[in-house]
Amino acid sequence: MSENILSIKNLTIEFKSEDETVRAVKSLNLDIPKGKTVGLVGESGSGKSVTSLAIMGLIPNPPGKISEGQILFHGEDLTKMSQDQMRKIRGNKIAMIFQEPMTSLNPVYTVGNQIDEVLMLHQDKSAKEARKRTIELLDEVGIPSPSESVNKYPHQMSGGQKQRVMIAMAMACEPELLICDEPTTALDVTIQKQVLELMFDLQRKHGMSMLFITHDLAVIADIADEVAVMFRGDLVEKNTTKKLFENPEHPYTKGLLACRPSLVENTKRLLTVEDFVGGVAADEKNLEPLKKEIKVAREIDENENPVILEIKGFKKYFPIKGGLFGRTVDHFKAVDDVNIKVRKGRTLGLVGESGCGKTTLGRSILRLIEPTEGEVFYHGQDITKITPEEMRILRRKMQIIFQDPYSSLNPRMTIGDIITEPMVIHNIGNSKKERYQVAADLLEKVGLKGDHLNRYPHEFSGGQRQRICIARALGLKPEFIICDESVSALDVSVQAQVLNLLQDLQDEFDLTYIFISHDLSVVKYISDEICVMNKGKIVEYATSDEIYKNPKDPYTQKLLGAIPKGIPKELLQDQQ
Numbered sequence: 001m002s003e004n005i006l007s008i009k010n011l012t013i014e015f016k017s018e019d020e021t022v023r024a025v026k027s028l029n030l031d032i033p034k035g036k037t038v039g040l041v042g043e044s045g046s047g048k049s050v051t052s053l054a055i056m057g058l059i060p061n062p063p064g065k066i067s068e069g070q071i072l073f074h075g076e077d078l079t080k081m082s083q084d085q086m087r088k089i090r091g092n093k094i095a096m097i098f099q100e101p102m103t104s105l106n107p108v109y110t111v112g113n114q115i116d117e118v119l120m121l122h123q124d125k126s127a128k129e130a131r132k133r134t135i136e137l138l139d140e141v142g143i144p145s146p147s148e149s150v151n152k153y154p155h156q157m158s159g160g161q162k163q164r165v166m167i168a169m170a171m172a173c174e175p176e177l178l179i180c181d182e183p184t185t186a187l188d189v190t191i192q193k194q195v196l197e198l199m200f201d202l203q204r205k206h207g208m209s210m211l212f213i214t215h216d217l218a219v220i221a222d223i224a225d226e227v228a229v230m231f232r233g234d235l236v237e238k239n240t241t242k243k244l245f246e247n248p249e250h251p252y253t254k255g256l257l258a259c260r261p262s263l264v265e266n267t268k269r270l271l272t273v274e275d276f277v278g279g280v281a282a283d284e285k286n287l288e289p290l291k292k293e294i295k296v297a298r299e300i301d302e303n304e305n306p307v308i309l310e311i312k313g314f315k316k317y318f319p320i321k322g323g324l325f326g327r328t329v330d331h332f333k334a335v336d337d338v339n340i341k342v343r344k345g346r347t348l349g350l351v352g353e354s355g356c357g358k359t360t361l362g363r364s365i366l367r368l369i370e371p372t373e374g375e376v377f378y379h380g381q382d383i384t385k386i387t388p389e390e391m392r393i394l395r396r397k398m399q400i401i402f403q404d405p406y407s408s409l410n411p412r413m414t415i416g417d418i419i420t421e422p423m424v425i426h427n428i429g430n431s432k433k434e435r436y437q438v439a440a441d442l443l444e445k446v447g448l449k450g451d452h453l454n455r456y457p458h459e460f461s462g463g464q465r466q467r468i469c470i471a472r473a474l475g476l477k478p479e480f481i482i483c484d485e486s487v488s489a490l491d492v493s494v495q496a497q498v499l500n501l502l503q504d505l506q507d508e509f510d511l512t513y514i515f516i517s518h519d520l521s522v523v524k525y526i527s528d529e530i531c532v533m534n535k536g537k538i539v540e541y542a543t544s545d546e547i548y549k550n551p552k553d554p555y556t557q558k559l560l561g562a563i564p565k566g567i568p569k570e571l572l573q574d575q576q
Helices: 048-055 083-089 111-123 127-140 159-171 189-206 241-246 251-258 273-278 284-300 358-365 388-394 415-425 432-445 462-474 492-509 520-526 544-549 554-562 569-575
Strands: 004-016 021-033 037-041 064-073 094-097 177-181 209-214 226-231 234-240 307-322 327-343 347-351 373-378 398-401 480-484 512-517 529-534 537-543
Touching: 004 048, 004 209, 021 037, 021 048, 021 064, 021 209, 021 226, 021 234, 037 048, 048 064, 048 177, 048 209, 094 159, 111 127, 111 159, 127 159, 159 189, 189 209, 189 554, 226 241, 226 251, 234 241, 234 251, 251 273, 251 492, 273 492, 307 358, 307 512, 327 358, 327 512, 327 537, 347 358, 347 520, 358 398, 358 480, 358 512, 398 462, 415 432, 415 462, 432 462, 462 492, 492 512, 492 520, 512 520, 520 529, 520 544, 529 544, 529 554, 537 544, 537 554
Parallel strands: 037 209, 037 226, 094 177, 177 209, 347 512, 347 529, 398 480, 480 512
Antiparallel strands: 004 021, 004 064, 226 234, 307 327, 307 373, 529 537
């Protein structure tokens, strides 16, 4: 048996409000062995991030408090330590990598200064010694040209590079325990793979222990030695990674494993956690008939439909300014000579890494960004030639669902006003009461309650907010919707629900989608055809099955290779 570097015993964490006391973590018992990685898995609200904050002594009090239990680090109870004692441990012996690197890094300091500060504070290094070590750390985590990058500000680095800076900062004092809270959630699959491999290598090299927190079991399949699953504050299952994937026991664990889109099976509907916890799949005998029925429905649906949207020679260039007077010295080719067709009632997937041009193309189609060159034919009409007023009228038929449901909903408006605002602009409905009734019906349609109209966005979870965005898009009865990374920030279980919802709405209203994502497994599941974009160009264009079975372009092969297989290495070896 390995010695435990950290032991959590009967930990209960409560948050008090004026109306109630919520137990976010309930009598949790969890050990982290020395030199091992423990994966802590669950959906948003399961208590996993709150647990990590408790270990770091960062639970805000009020409203939160540890009402019961111990957190033993080398036998010493962290919950009994003073703030001065915790400061000597936090960042030094126990370090943490947070989910969003942009909000974790100070935008007014260079990345080098921020790592220097950690070394000078905890290691008593001089400024010169700290800077030398900082450059070594940036090199170790794979930052290009570390001697130059050390002087960059966070906004000058990509998302993957910022996350590497966070890892370098966490590793600066060579901690004994590293806590990683959803460190790859917002990253492209290729960058995610690089970051996971980096963390795995660093963990083995330094012999440190790691607590890896995520909502996606597939991500930790080949990085964790043990996996603990949390559900609504309770630890419902814990086992070695191999045994948990081989024979999951709790229905919630089975649901988390089942709701990720498969690259192999061609199901039209994804199973969700609710199915396992208390729905049709709670009786697992019902699963196979359900899958077979779905596959037949998919095959019957493979018919040729008329082209609703055609893009020809489309370009969007952004000027690069330089010199004393800020003249245009070059152009950044965000979208470069793209040609695609979208058929009515079908879904075209647009996939590629951040910066490939897919979002720019999506917004340019709706003329939220004006194109540089090219034609966009919608029902045979070139919409790049029409006036802004004509385009505004046409947008009743063409809608977009944005990536971030938090920033795309006005926090000062009620849900009712948010959904009915487009109806007011386009003169739909004779009165506010009539529009609110339509909004209530739309909320019911997307799986929410009609009486939620007077609530505000902050009262809803991320998945619920995305459903509200979908309801708003449906309010104008469109026939064409662009879904721009509309599930990338969601838990895998909520993602499955939203993908199912989009499929149901497409079937009911004969909707046409362009579905933009960096995740090829999600795009393959929902799309009939797929365009792979790289550096502004379409490098591959085929049916979803052809892209998966016979990817021709090296870039497509790279994207497919980066998708987590969701199978522990030991099981892969057994299968081979």
